[in-house]
Amino acid sequence: GAVVSQHPSRVICKSGTSVKIECRSLDFQATTMFWYRQFPKKSLMLMATSNEGSKATYEQGVEKDKFLINHASLTLSTLTVTSAHPEDSSFYICSARDREQASYGYTFGSGTRLTVV
């Protein structure tokens, strides 16, 4: 089945620094990827839709200048958390779908647990 690779799985950074998270679709092309964040015991909240070759679409309340998304190729989307603060600590997950297997739903990366100290 479709596999999505997300890296890093865990990162601890100092307040004020930036962190880049990568999401790769393996063996399939993904024109669209989604970025979610999840706080403990809460559901996944959609942050933005990443579109290959164009600007990402952000959900209401998500700062586009803080969460920079780049989807430069059909297999890679990156999320950069800029000037991270402790309240940005969360579980970030990306997802993508193999267009050839659309009925199978989206596949998720393994997630990135970000801790800002």
Place this chain on the structure above:
Amino acid sequence: RKEVEQDPGPFNVPEGATVAFNCTYSNSASQSFFWYRQDCRKEPKLLMSVYSSGNEDGRFTAQLNRASQYISLLIRDSKLSDSATYLCVVVTTSGTYKYIFGTGTRLKVLA
């Protein structure tokens, strides 16, 4: 009203029990529906798609009621390994393609 709503639980059931979860959605234009399973501190994994005619996969049965705008998941003969959070997902394509998660229902199967 939230776009997708689920009873957060937890549902504590004994092994072998049958348990059912419901999920309601507000957008009547929603087109696709899925159930995902998420284990603690892990990413969600697709459990099954939900079709209008209902579908079954082993001990799991999913159903869609478009008129009442809800989907359901039935688990028969619960196993300890079924303990997890079950997330319903509703896909809407009005304007932009969105994949919306419910808050999840936590299931704990007890020995």
